[in-house]
Structures are given as C-alpha cells and as structure tokens.
Amino acid sequence: MHIMLVEDNRMISKGLVYTLKSKGYEVSLFESYEAALAGSGREYDLMIFDVTLPDGNGFELYENIRRINNAPVIFLTALDDEDNIVSGLELGAADYITKPFSTRELLARIKRFDKRSNGQGSVISVGNITADTEKHTASKDGIEAELTALEFRILIMLMQNKGKVVSRELILEKIWDIAGNFVNDNTLTVYIKRIRQKLDTDLIKTVKGVGYKMEEK
Numbered sequence: 001m002h003i004m005l006v007e008d009n010r011m012i013s014k015g016l017v018y019t020l021k022s023k024g025y026e027v028s029l030f031e032s033y034e035a036a037l038a039g040s041g042r043e044y045d046l047m048i049f050d051v052t053l054p055d056g057n058g059f060e061l062y063e064n065i066r067r068i069n070n071a072p073v074i075f076l077t078a079l080d081d082e083d084n085i086v087s088g089l090e091l092g093a094a095d096y097i098t099k100p101f102s103t104r105e106l107l108a109r110i111k112r113f114d115k116r117s118n119g120q121g122s123v124i125s126v127g128n129i130t131a132d133t134e135k136h137t138a139s140k141d142g143i144e145a146e147l148t149a150l151e152f153r154i155l156i157m158l159m160q161n162k163g164k165v166v167s168r169e170l171i172l173e174k175i176w177d178i179a180g181n182f183v184n185d186n187t188l189t190v191y192i193k194r195i196r197q198k199l200d201t202d203l204i205k206t207v208k209g210v211g212y213k214m215e216e217k
Contacts, residue, residue, distance in 0.1 A: 001114050002026040004044040006036045006061065007076065008054050012099075016048075019103050025110075033061050040065045045134075046113045051077035051084065062091055070136050072113055072149050076101070092148035124159045127203050127216040131159055138199065145198040150175060154188075155195055158204060158214035167211040 003020060007013040008031045020027045028044070030036035033056030036049075047065070049058035062073050072094035077084070088096050095109050122134040131138040131152070138147050138155055147155065153175060158166055168188060192212060196204055205213045 001045045002028070002043065003110070004028050004030070004036070004039070004042075004047040004071070006030045006033075006047070006049045006053065006058065008032060008050060008052075015103070016106075019107070020110075023107065033057070036061055037064060040069060044069055044071045046110060047071050047073040048076055048110075049073055051075055051088070059087060059091060062093070066092070072136060074106075074109060076106075089150065090148075092150070094149040094153075124156065126159050126162050126214055127201075129159070129199060129201055129203060129214075131156055140199045140201060147195065147198060151191055151195050151198070154191055155199075158212060161214070163213065163215045165207045165211050165213045169211075171211065 001024075003025050005013065005016060005020070005027055007016065007029070010031070013029055013031070017027050017029055028039060028042065030039055031054075033053045036053075047062070047069070049061060051058040053061070058075055058077070062075075066073075073092075074095040074097060075088045075093050076097050076099070078099040085096050094113070097106060097109065122132055124131050124133065128141050129138070130140075130142075133156060136149070136152055138145050138152060154171060157171060157174060168185060172185070172188060192204065192206075196202070203214050203216065205215065207213055
C-alpha cells in the first residue's frame with residue numbers, strides 16, 4: 001500500500017514515516033503544496049494531507065490532485081472547528097483527524113483502506129453497476145460516475161449485501177467513523193438519491209421503514 005503524506009511539520013512527519021514504514025507501508029513524504037502537486041502523478045492507494053501548508057492548503061491540493069488520482073484522502077489538521085470538518089467531508093474526504101492524535105488511532109483508520117486487511121476482492125458487480133474497491137471507482141455500463149468517498153462507501157455496502165436489506169441504522173453506524181455526527185437519517189436519504197442519480201440506476205430499492213436493498217432486475 002502506497003501512502004502519499006503531505007505534512008510540513010517535520011517532528012510529526014518523521015514519526016509518521018517511521019511508523020508507517022515499520023507497518024509495511026510505502027510512504028512518499030511531501031512538505032509543501034507545490035512539492036505534493038509535482039509528485040501527484042504517481043499511483044497512491046491513500047493520501048494523508050495536512051490542511052495548513054506553508055504555500056497553500058490541503059483542501060485546494062485535494063481538489064487539484066483528485067482529477068488525476070482518485071485515492072481516498074484523510075485530512076490531518078489542528079483545525080477542529082465544524083466548518084473545516086464539513087468542508088473536508090463535502091469535498092469527498094474519506095476521513096478527518098484533528099491534532100493532537102494518537103498514532104494508534106491513525107493506523108486503525110488507515111487499516112480500513114488496506115486491501116491486505118479486508119480480504120475482499122477488488123471488483124464487485126451488481127447488474128450493470130461495477131465498483132472497484134482498490135481504485136475507488138464506480139461505473140454503469142463502463143461509464144464511470146464521480147462519487148464522493150462517502151457515497152462510494154455506501155454503494156459498496158449495498159453491493160456487498162446484494163439482495164439483502166441493509167438497515168438505515170447499520171449504514172449510519174458503519175459510516176459514523178468517517179463523518180461523525182454530520183451524517184443523520186435525513187442526510188443519508190440525500191446521499192442515496194445522489195448515488196442513484198450519478199449512476200443513473202434504479203437497482204437501489206428503498207424498503208420503507210427499514211432501509212435499502214440493491215438487487216439485479
């Protein structure tokens with residue numbers, strides 16, 4: 001697993017690089033916006049961005065990089081106010097961790113994106129909808145849709161439970177550690193609607209009063 005780490009605090013970055021490499025991860029460290037942008041052409045499985053950089057910010061960096069790399073991103077920052085958290089999640093962040101943080105906590109969150117740990121196949125298909133959990137892409141009839149990290153995770157949950165009803169409570173529980181209390185029952189309805197629209201699909205069914213089910217026709 002190749003991780004792109006963008007962090008200008010050398011005390012933090014030195015410790016993170018050492019720890020991540022000791023866990024078997026490949027790490028590419030960048031200490032500025034421009035350096036990260038220049039190195040964004042490589043293949044990464046996960047990106048960890050500090051929001052406050054000496055020559056820019058992590059949000060803008062992610063907006064530029066995701067055009068060429070769709071790997072999930074974790075924002076790592078001391079900015080713990082609600083507006084910054086919401087901004088990161090609305091951009092499609094997979095996770096958001098505020099400083100100070102424990103290395104153990106970060107490793108636990110990174111593990112969710114490590115295909116060595118989840119033991120699942122990379123490509124899942126339901127009808128004419130296909131998702132690649134390694135590349136974090138989803139498509140209908142080969143035409144890719146631009147899903148946010150949260151939308152993609154909800155879709156994967158439904159696809160992995162093909163033909164089964166997934167309760168709204170379970171979906172909210174599973175995405176809790178990504179978005180905290182910023183995803184509620186009404187917001188989930190909006191996410192489901194967006195997924196259907198972006199994939200132009202009617203394979204996701206609403207089971208009234210219970211949750212959702214994805215099945216082939």
